[in-house]
Amino acid sequence: MEQTINFEVLDQAIKDYGNEEKALIAILQRAQEHYRYLPREIFPYLAEKLDIPEARIYGVATFYENFSLERKGKYVVKVCDGTACHVRKSIPILEALRKELGLSEAKKTTDDYMFTVETVSCLGACSSAPAVMVNDEIYPTMTPDTAVALINEIKEKEANA
Amino acid sequence: MLKNVQELRVYREVCKKAMDAEKKRVIICGGAGCVSKGANKVYNKLLELMQAKNVKFTVSLEKEPHGDSVRVKKSGCHGFCEVGPLVRIEPQGWLYVKVKEEDCEEIIDKTIVKGECIERLAYAENGVIYKEQKEIPFYKKQTRVSLDNCDKIDATSIEEYLARGGYTAFEKALTEMTSDQIVSEITESGLRGRGGGGFPTGRKWSQVARQKNFPKYVVCNGDEGDPGAFMDRSVMEDDPHRMLEGMIIAGIATGATEGYIYVRAEYPLAVQRLKNAIACAEELGILGDNIMGTDFSFHMHINRGAGAFVCGEGSALTASIEGKRGMPRVKPPRTVEHGLFDKPTVLNNVETYANVADIINKGSAWYKSIGTATSSGTKTFALTGNIKNAGLIEVPMGTTLREVIFDIGGGIRDGGKFKAVQIGGPSGGCLTEEHLDLPLDFDSLKKAGAIIGSGGLVVMDEKTCMVEVARFFMNFTQNESCGKCVPCREGTKRMLEILERIVAGEGRDGDIELLQELGEMISDMALCGLGKTAAGPVLSTIKYFRNEYEAHIYEKRCPAGECQKLKQIVIDPALCKGCSKCARQCPVNAISGKIKEPFTIDLNKCIRCGSCLSACPFNAIKEN
Numbered sequence: 128m129e130q131t132i133n134f135e136v137l138d139q140a141i142k143d144y145g146n147e148e149k150a151l152i153a154i155l156q157r158a159q160e161h162y163r164y165l166p167r168e169i170f171p172y173l174a175e176k177l178d179i180p181e182a183r184i185y186g187v188a189t190f191y192e193n194f195s196l197e198r199k200g201k202y203v204v205k206v207c208d209g210t211a212c213h214v215r216k217s218i219p220i221l222e223a224l225r226k227e228l229g230l231s232e233a234k235k236t237t238d239d240y241m242f243t244v245e246t247v248s249c250l251g252a253c254s255s256a257p258a259v260m261v262n263d264e265i266y267p268t269m270t271p272d273t274a275v276a277l278i279n280e281i282k283e284k285e286a287n288a
Numbered sequence: 289m290l291k292n293v294q295e296l297r298v299y300r301e302v303c304k305k306a307m308d309a310e311k312k313r314v315i316i317c318g319g320a321g322c323v324s325k326g327a328n329k330v331y332n333k334l335l336e337l338m339q340a341k342n343v344k345f346t347v348s349l350e351k352e353p354h355g356d357s358v359r360v361k362k363s364g365c366h367g368f369c370e371v372g373p374l375v376r377i378e379p380q381g382w383l384y385v386k387v388k389e390e391d392c393e394e395i396i397d398k399t400i401v402k403g404e405c406i407e408r409l410a411y412a413e414n415g416v417i418y419k420e421q422k423e424i425p426f427y428k429k430q431t432r433v434s435l436d437n438c439d440k441i442d443a444t445s446i447e448e449y450l451a452r453g454g455y456t457a458f459e460k461a462l463t464e465m466t467s468d469q470i471v472s473e474i475t476e477s478g479l480r481g482r483g484g485g486g487f488p489t490g491r492k493w494s495q496v497a498r499q500k501n502f503p504k505y506v507v508c509n510g511d512e513g514d515p516g517a518f519m520d521r522s523v524m525e526d527d528p529h530r531m532l533e534g535m536i537i538a539g540i541a542t543g544a545t546e547g548y549i550y551v552r553a554e555y556p557l558a559v560q561r562l563k564n565a566i567a568c569a570e571e572l573g574i575l576g577d578n579i580m581g582t583d584f585s586f587h588m589h590i591n592r593g594a595g596a597f598v599c600g601e602g603s604a605l606t607a608s609i610e611g612k613r614g615m616p617r618v619k620p621p622r623t624v625e626h627g628l629f630d631k632p633t634v635l636n637n638v639e640t641y642a643n644v645a646d647i648i649n650k651g652s653a654w655y656k657s658i659g660t661a662t663s664s665g666t667k668t669f670a671l672t673g674n675i676k677n678a679g680l681i682e683v684p685m686g687t688t689l690r691e692v693i694f695d696i697g698g699g700i701r702d703g704g705k706f707k708a709v710q711i712g713g714p715s716g717g718c719l720t721e722e723h724l725d726l727p728l729d730f731d732s733l734k735k736a737g738a739i740i741g742s743g744g745l746v747v748m749d750e751k752t753c754m755v756e757v758a759r760f761f762m763n764f765t766q767n768e769s770c771g772k773c774v775p776c777r778e779g780t781k782r783m784l785e786i787l788e789r790i791v792a793g794e795g796r797d798g799d800i801e802l803l804q805e806l807g808e809m810i811s812d813m814a815l816c817g818l819g820k821t822a823a824g825p826v827l828s829t830i831k832y833f834r835n836e837y838e839a840h841i842y843e844k845r846c847p848a849g850e851c852q853k854l855k856q857i858v859i860d861p862a863l864c865k866g867c868s869k870c871a872r873q874c875p876v877n878a879i880s881g882k883i884k885e886p887f888t889i890d891l892n893k894c895i896r897c898g899s900c901l902s903a904c905p906f907n908a909i910k911e912n
Contacts, residue, residue, distance in 0.1 A: 151611035152594055183612075190613040190770075192595030193553050209515030210710060210746045211672035213760055219875075219897045226875040248597065248764060249515035250554055253672035253744075254321040254369030254679050263556055267324040271875075271899065 132168045136161040141176055148179050151187055155194060164195045200236045200243035202281055205260040206274075209249030212257040220257055221246060223271030227278055241285065242278070289573045292581040293459050296572070300450045306349050307451035310359040313378035314400065317439065319365025319522065320557075321679070322372035326388070330373050331362055333392040341396060349447050358400055364438040364526020367680040368426055371411060376421060376439070383421035384409035413698065429696050431658060432682045433666045434642035435519075438526035443561050446568035449529040455574060457648035461537045462582060465648075470541035471497055474644065476652035478664035483509055483600070483637030484715065484741040485817070486663070486730040492634060495624040496542040499632035504544035506535050507628055507635045509605055510551040510558065513597040514713030515764065516744035519668035520638035522680055524551065524558035527642070528565035532588065534641030536575070537648060538634050539586045547588040548628065550605050553595050562590055597714075597768035601816045602627075602635050604770065615770045616816035637742070639668060659685030663729035673710075673746040676701045686727040689719065693747060704749030708832070712741025714761045714768075715821035717828030718754065737828045739821070753850035754833040755840050759787040761825040765818065776819030779810040783826060792853045795841030800830060852896035855911055861886035863908035870900035870909060 140157040144150035154173065159165055165188050174181040188194045206212075206221040224230070224244050228237055236243040252258040255267030259274055266277060290296050316322075316331045338345045344357040366374045371385035375395065382405050384395065391409060398404045411418045418424045432438075441448040449455070461470050475490025496504060508531065512520040523531055535547045551559050566588045569575040577585040591609045598604045599614040606628040608614035627633025643665055647655045656664045663685040669692065672678050676698035683692060689709065693699065700706050708718045717738035719726065726732055733740050748757065766780040783806050786799050807823030814820045830837060839845045846854040859870070859879075864886040871879040871887060878894040881887030889900070889909075901909050 147611070149609065149611040152608065153592070156592060156594065186613055187611070190596065190615075191593075194594060210713070210744070210760070211516045211678075213515075214673045214746060214748055214752055214757075219899065222875050222895065222897060223899075247554065248513070248768075249517075251512065251518035251521045251552075252320050252324060253516050253518055253670055254372075255324045256672060256678070258324070265320065265324045267321070 132162075132166050134169070134172055137169060137172060137176070146177055148177060148183075151177060151179070151184065152191070155184075155188060159194055162198075163201075164198045167196065198236070198240060200240050201285075202241060202261055203243045203245070204278070205245055205247040205250070207250045207252065207256070207258045207260065208246040209253060209256075211249075211253035215256040217257040219271050220259065220269050220274045224274050224278065227275045241282075289571065290580065291573070293463050296455065296459060296574075296580065299572070300453075300455070302351060303349065303447040303451035306351055307448065309350075311356070311379070312400065313359045313361060313376075314395070315361050315363050315376040315378065315439070317364075317366040317372060317374040317376075318362040318443075319367075319369065319372070319438075319526065319680075320518070321365065321369030322374055325372045327362075327373035329389050330375065330387050330392060331360070333389040334360060334396065337392050337396055338400075343396060343400060348442070349445060349451070361442055363440060364443050365435075365522045365680055366421075366439040367430075367435065367522075367682075368424075368677065369679040370677045375409075377405075380405070381420045381422060383411060383418075383424065385411045426677050426679070426681075426696050426698070429683065429687070429691055430681055431666050431684050433646055433658070434523060434530070434639050435527075435668060435680065435682045437530060438522055441527065443526045443528060444564055446529060446565065446572065449527070453649070454529055454645075455533055457645035458533050458536055458540075458574065459580075461540045461648055462580060462584060467497055467541050467543065470537065470648065473652050474541070474647060477647045477655040478652075478662070479640065479643055479647060479655065480663060480730060481637060482639035482643070482667065482742070484712065484739060486740065489636060489640055492624060492636070493538060493541050496544070496632045496634045499625060501625075501632055502543070503546060503631060504542055505628040505631055505633040506538045506542070506544045506547040507606065507609070507633055508535055508547070508549045508641055509600060509602075509635060509637045510549055510555075511593050511600045511605060512552055512555075512638070512742060513600045513768075514715075514742045514744050516672050516710070516713060516746045517670050517742045519670055519680055519743055521552075521555050521558055522668075523638050523642045524555065525561050528558075528562045529569070530645060531638055531641045532562075532565055532569060532575075534636075534644035535588070536586055537644050538636070538641070540584060542632075542634055544632075544634060545585055545587065547586060548591060548609055549588065550591045550593060550599070550609060553593045559590060559592055566590070596770070597764075598770045598816070598818050601818055604816070605635070606633065613770075615772045616818075618815065639743075660727065660729045662731050667728065667740065667743055669728075669743045669745050671697050671745050671747070674701050674704055674749040674752070675699070675747040683728070685729045688725050688727055690724040692728065692745065693724070697747065700747065700749050704751065706747070707750045707752060708748045708754065708757075710746040710748065710757065710761075710825065711744070712739040712824070713744045714765050715739060715817065715824055716741045716744075717824045718757070718832060719828075720832045737831060738824070751848055751850060753791075753846050753848035754829040754836050755787065755846075756791055756848075756850055758826045758829045759784070759791050762787055762822070765822040768818065769822075770818075773813075773815035773819060775810045775813040776815065776822060779806050779814075780819070780822050782806055783810075783823065787826070790837065790840045791846075791851045793840070793844045793851075795837075797841070799841055800834065800837050803827075804830060849911070855896040856891065857889055857894060857896060857898070857900065857909060857911050859887050859889055860908045860910060863906050865906055865908070867905065869903045869905065873899045873903035875899060
């Protein structure tokens with residue numbers, strides 16, 4: 128399932144945000160949205176277009192938590208482990224999800240690139256703690272059981288699609 | 289496009305008239321808490337049923353009001369997230385809580401058509417039914433200034449903001465006040481930065497106004513990264529114009545011409561709402577070139593964060609806007625002289641800007657009349673954790689913790705006992721029972737070893753282990769340390785290692801002293817605020833809960849019973865019927881046995897998650 132790297136999305140982003148260094152983060156965000164990660168091939172391309180060293184781009188890409196140099200799943204499941212969720216027991220949810228999907232701290236994405244499970248410091252949905260976010264949607268007051276049910280629901284939807 | 293302030297005034301009157309003409313309103317809370325609990329479904333169901341029942345309604349402000357139709361509106365966060373989805377009925381001011389789709393029919397038939405209150409949907413506490421929102425204890429003690437509009441207007445409509453008197457302060461600052469007058473009004477008001485530091489806003493503005501280096505910038509810090517804080521999110525999502533107005537006034541006061549809003553990556557809706565607000569303001573001529581026919585020009589930009597807590601620090605934030613790694617730098621030179629793109633920069637937090645318009649409108653004397661002598665005005669707090677009424681609140685500075693936690697927050701949930709409250713997030717500290725009558729203001733908290741920070745209040749009950757809380761925050765800070773300066777990069781790592789050891793039952797004699805020594809060293813020597821305050825949670829928990837640390841280290845015991853590795857879970861063979869339910873629940877396959885014979889737990893595999901405890905139908909599993 129190797130994706131071919133298409134630079135068109137980068138060209139459009141450069142057109143929208145400008146070809147200066149200050150546009151770099153916005154361009155990388157657009158790229159991340161498109162590819163669902165940052166393929167290394169884009170760094171030399173951007174270095175030339177923005178006229179900044181490739182190392183600096185790599186530095187920015189590795190500094191920020193939201194950028195990933197590894198491909199993520201179609202569904203990115205973020206278990207909130209902010210203070211409010213933590214005191215309302217978010218870790219058992221994380222463990223249940225990992226067990227269900229055969230993932231671990233080191234292995235965050237399933238082999239079929241369907242799910243990525245990770246933690247997030249705070250979703251700002253503290254009143255709905257413990258919260259889980261799947262792509263852009265927040266699910267409130269989760270338990271290990273409801274979280275697993277949610278995954279199975281998505282799996283079923285995907286199987287029928 | 290409005291050409292001048294006269295036209296703006298006329299347009300505002302039109303909007304006001306339209307809003308005043310709305311006789312009946314049904315306001316559904318569209319805040320993140322309520323939406324995640326199904327507010328959108330309630331909203332759609334109400335519309336669908338009203339259509340089916342031929343009840344006349346409108347979903348937006350009608351410039352030419354008909355008067356008799358019901359206005360159905362999705363507003364921003366009402367704050368009382370715990371009991372959402374919330375629906376408020378106006379003009380009566382009734383609040384319905386935990387509203388479900390099934391309730392919509394009754395709401396239309398009884399409340400909207402006949403004007404009757406449905407008491408079963410009203411909020412009840414200790415046997416008392418509160419029909420009206422303003423009577424509910426949660427709301428009664430609040431004073432909402434920066435959150436005033438959030439539960440009232442449709443955040444996507446600039447007309448509704450105008451109808452509530454929006455952009456009058458902008459108008460006044462633009463045409464009636466000199467830059468000096470604006471700065472001195474803000475200085476006089478005693479407004480202090482709401483992002484945590486509490487630096488006097490007026491002084492900051494006057495320092496930027498004095499600079500002769502152009503262009504100057506106005507930057508808004510919307511990188512609300514403290515876990516357990518979501519007040520800035522509410523302002524950005526629910527009342528974006530209030531923040532824009534504050535930023536534009538800062539521009540008028542300091543001679544800045546460009547504004548940058550830095551929004552956290554986790555808040556996509558805030559970005560969308562702000563973009564829309566900027567577009568609306570540009571369309572009316574409130575942003576752009578030669579605003580309202582004057583020679584003042586101001587342009588607004590949005591930058592999305594990419595997930596780095598340290599970017600809440602001023603110089604890291606400006607570096608991030610410049611497209612660089614978000615790392616703080618040595619100061620001086622300070623942001624007011626060499627800020628964004630090395631130019632003079634006003635950098636304030638979302639809530640600070642949200643207070644500006646009211647100060648200009650109502651005057652500094654009014655603002656000073658709220659709060660305490662050295663901390664004027666109100667402060668928003670995100671009330672979370674083991675509290676009954678989790679939500680977003682705003683109270684005058686100086687309100688006591690007791691009032692916030694017990695009167696507004698309703699006390700500890702599930703009948704638990706109050707143990708501590710963590711204030712100020714990873715930079716703050718823990719306060720205990722003895723501090724309950726402490727007034728919440730900048731200076732009182734500092735004396736107690738905590739900070740107001742951005743205003744996250746995480747309440748903890750007696751089942752929360754304070755050593756684990758300290759470990760949790762240190763883990764967070766360690767993860768977020770940018771790695772530039774050694775004290776923070778290495779010091780937080782060593783502190784985390786010690787804390788991890790303690791909660792795992794491997795603490796040693798001398799660990800507490802070592803933590804204190806490291807903590808003080810990091811506070812003294814770190815480059816930026818993140819490092820300087822990183823040890824706060826550890827030092828304050830040692831100060832107030834030293835006995836818990838000692839129990840972990842010397843007795844290998846967690847008094848709160850939370851630390852997993854110090855727990856032992858065993859199956860009582862006399863009670864176990866061998867049904868295998870626990871084994872099937874176990875996430876790590878630590879339980880084994882033969883059906884109909886007692887099962888056993890392999891404690892080396894067991895992660896002490898407690899799943900088996902709740903799964904056992906015979907109460908045969910015990911935790912020691």
